[in-house]
Amino acid sequence: MIYLYDGQFDGFLTCIYHHYYDEKCDGIYEEKTYDPKLFEITRFIKTDSDKSTKVHQAMLDQFSEYMYFNIYHTFLSNIYDKDTMLLNCLEIAFKHGLATDRMRTLDAIFQVLKIGRQVGFEKHRFMGLLRFSDLGHYLYARFEPDHNIISLLGEHFSDRFREEKFIIHDVRRAIAIIGHKGQWLVTDFNHIVDDNLLDEEIFFRKLWQTYFDKIAIEDRTNLKLQQNFIPKKYRKHLLEFGANTNKSI
Amino acid sequence: MLENNMMERLGILAESAKYDVSCASSGVEKKNTGSMGNAAACGICHTWSADGRCVSLLKTLMSNDCVYDCAYCINRSSNDIVRTSFTPEEIAQITMAFYRRNYIEGLFLSSAVEINPNHTMEKILKVLTLLRHEHRFSGYIHVKAIPGADQMLIYQAGLLADRMSVNIELPSESSLKLLAPQKQSQKIFLPMAQIRESIIRAKEEKRHYMSAPSFVPAGQSTQMIVGATQDSDRSILLTSEKLYKTFNMKRVYYSAYMPVNKGKNLPDILTAPPLIREHRLYQADWLLRFYRFSAEEILSEKESNFDLDYDPKFHWAINNMHLFPMEINKVSYSDLLRIPGIGPTSAGRIIKQRHLIKVGFEDLPKMGVVAKRARYFITCDGKFFGIKSFDIASIKNAVNPIPKHTQLSFF
Numbered sequence: 001m002i003y004l005y006d007g008q009f010d011g012f013l014t015c016i017y018h019h020y021y022d023e024k025c026d027g028i029y030e031e032k033t034y035d036p037k038l039f040e041i042t043r044f045i046k047t048d049s050d051k052s053t054k055v056h057q058a059m060l061d062q063f064s065e066y067m068y069f070n071i072y073h074t075f076l077s078n079i080y081d082k083d084t085m086l087l088n089c090l091e092i093a094f095k096h097g098l099a100t101d102r103m104r105t106l107d108a109i110f111q112v113l114k115i116g117r118q119v120g121f122e123k124h125r126f127m128g129l130l131r132f133s134d135l136g137h138y139l140y141a142r143f144e145p146d147h148n149i150i151s152l153l154g155e156h157f158s159d160r161f162r163e164e165k166f167i168i169h170d171v172r173r174a175i176a177i178i179g180h181k182g183q184w185l186v187t188d189f190n191h192i193v194d195d196n197l198l199d200e201e202i203f204f205r206k207l208w209q210t211y212f213d214k215i216a217i218e219d220r221t222n223l224k225l226q227q228n229f230i231p232k233k234y235r236k237h238l239l240e241f242g243a244n245t246n247k248s249i
Numbered sequence: 250m251l252e253n254n255m256m257e258r259l260g261i262l263a264e265s266a267k268y269d270v271s272c273a274s275s276g277v278e279k280k281n282t283g284s285m286g287n288a289a290a291c292g293i294c295h296t297w298s299a300d301g302r303c304v305s306l307l308k309t310l311m312s313n314d315c316v317y318d319c320a321y322c323i324n325r326s327s328n329d330i331v332r333t334s335f336t337p338e339e340i341a342q343i344t345m346a347f348y349r350r351n352y353i354e355g356l357f358l359s360s361a362v363e364i365n366p367n368h369t370m371e372k373i374l375k376v377l378t379l380l381r382h383e384h385r386f387s388g389y390i391h392v393k394a395i396p397g398a399d400q401m402l403i404y405q406a407g408l409l410a411d412r413m414s415v416n417i418e419l420p421s422e423s424s425l426k427l428l429a430p431q432k433q434s435q436k437i438f439l440p441m442a443q444i445r446e447s448i449i450r451a452k453e454e455k456r457h458y459m460s461a462p463s464f465v466p467a468g469q470s471t472q473m474i475v476g477a478t479q480d481s482d483r484s485i486l487l488t489s490e491k492l493y494k495t496f497n498m499k500r501v502y503y504s505a506y507m508p509v510n511k512g513k514n515l516p517d518i519l520t521a522p523p524l525i526r527e528h529r530l531y532q533a534d535w536l537l538r539f540y541r542f543s544a545e546e547i548l549s550e551k552e553s554n555f556d557l558d559y560d561p562k563f564h565w566a567i568n569n570m571h572l573f574p575m576e577i578n579k580v581s582y583s584d585l586l587r588i589p590g591i592g593p594t595s596a597g598r599i600i601k602q603r604h605l606i607k608v609g610f611e612d613l614p615k616m617g618v619v620a621k622r623a624r625y626f627i628t629c630d631g632k633f634f635g636i637k638s639f640d641i642a643s644i645k646n647a648v649n650p651i652p653k654h655t656q657l658s659f660f
């Protein structure tokens with residue numbers, strides 16, 4: 001039996017609920033992207049917040065914070081099988097509770113820790129790599145992460161920019177964080193932000209580029225090392241790597 | 250407001266600051282208590298420059314107009330270069346503009362000694378006051394304490410900065426005399442001691458009143474230049490160890506000397522910067538801070554310099570083969586730390602898991618152990634996975650075979 005769901009965390013947790021209290025399943029997939037296999041029987045599980053809350057609470061009660069975050073991070077990953085991997089991991093974790101932390105060599109656990117780490121890593125990377133433009137009324141940043149990490153950035157930036165209005169826009173997923181006065185939410189977002197920049201914005205962008213060029217020590221030039229830290233795919237929205245100074249990034 | 254030669258001045262002053270190596274913004278975790286800014290304990294890199302270094306802070310000098318004449322420094326008074334300065338307002342403005350756009354994590358402000366130490370320190374303090382009070386900036390700020398400046402100025406700066414540093418510049422008194430005669434080591438140690446005292450006092454007071462002001466919560470650091478003088482690696486490491494112990498330094502940074510000046514007491518201007526040596530020093534520094542090694546153990550009296558081909562821990566292990574192989578399921582945490590290929594994280598994981606299930610060789614990669622390094626030094630449940638001949642030369646060669654191109658010689 002394969003459970004299909006709407007792609008939201010609550011939906012996934014509802015599947016877990018059904019797995020335990022209704023009918024055991026062998027796999028969980030997001031309905032939208034599910035690639036049907038011959039002989040696989042599927043069933044769509046409707047999100048039910050009572051059920052998902054119960055599972056969620058059980059996770060908080062029984063797992064370490066470390067394990068919990070790795071599970072959540074893995075859920076946000078762009079890996080096709082992630083929900084099924086999580087199912088396998090949760091079966092062990094609900095059996096062993098806190099002792100699960102000591103079982104990192106089991107494949108089902110190790111996979112989740114590994115992917116969780118990658119997602120956490122991408123989040124951390126974008127805490128540094130996001131670039132905001134001052135568009136006059138608000139700060140605007142555009143980005144294209146591999147994993148669905150936008151919700152992980154909300155707290156950091158809304159604290160940091162406590163008195164600003166800001167938008168963080170995941171262009172590929174067409175969602176955004178809207179933040180204002182320490183509050184924030186994630187919402188669908190399809191607006192095209194206009195490219196008329198203030199002089200001051202252009203000035204500081206150029207100043208940043210000047211700064212960036214000057215701080216490298218020529219005798220130590222090491223483009224390979226630079227590339228390891230900042231692969232090409234992350235450079236698109238970065239001024240210092242050639243993004244257009246006169247357009248919003 | 251936006252003066253047109255700001256671009257040029259930032260170019261000059263940032264370029265002058267680029268040899269200052271401490272870029273880390275890590276060490277404090279703080280929420281926004283003002284209007285803008287917070288700090289993450291793990292440190293955040295915002296980009297990487299062409300030399301592969303993490304860019305986290307706006308790192309610049311306030312001024313490069315120096316009254317001192319340190320032999321190794323591009324800004325020494327006897328050099329004929331363009332002299333320029335920022336006003337405190339300008340620094341604060343650029344910092345805020347960069348920070349809002351998430352270009353940077355904060356500011357690292359240093360300066361040449363402009364007019365005199367007090368004048369310079371006053372300007373640095375002004376920047377701090379503007380950022381903290383006027384802009385209500387809560388992000389990370391690291392400033393230099395200028396040796397010779399009034400204690401009161403340094404104290405006030407410490408109340409507003411996250412980190413302060415005084416550069417020791419060179420690893421020994423004699424080297425200082427030779428290359429920076431205007432900087433006596435006593436003058437350098439004085440503010441270090443003052444900062445240490447103030448940190449201890451502030452922590453003590455915080456224990457009694459939550460609202461007591463903190464003093465450089467991210468601690469103090471220092472930096473020294475490597476390769477401008479004859480000091481050995483061993484004497485450098487011993488100096489670092491003393492700095493950590495005496496002043497509770499958070500970090501000692503090492504900077505491979507880049508010849509920028511000619512001088513009779515300096516290495517030839519064409520000397521390549523000793524980058525590998527610098528790298529080995531950083532590795533050894535880690536051993537001091539996180540691996541419970543002492544400087545004496547890392548480089549004993551018999552050898553004063555690192556083997557550039559092998560990292561210091563491996564080098565130590567090879568010289569202490571009588572301690573190996575160690576049984577991974579038995580030895581203590583501190584002993585695990587001494588095994589090449591194992592670090593604090595993987596050692597912690599091994600300890601955690603072995604209570605439950607014995608750790609086998611195939612588990613090691615999942616624990617984050619570099620198995621191809623560790624295998625020569627361990628047994629897993631009594632079994633040895635290294636090479637047949639347990640001798641030093643074969644292990645050395647297996648870990649770091651001499652590359653082909655150095656074996657061939659064209660001359």
Ligand code: SF4
Pocket residue numbers: 315316317318319322323324325326360361362
């Ligand atoms: S005091 Fe600092 S800036 Fe001035 S010459 Fe010495 S090292 Fe250079």
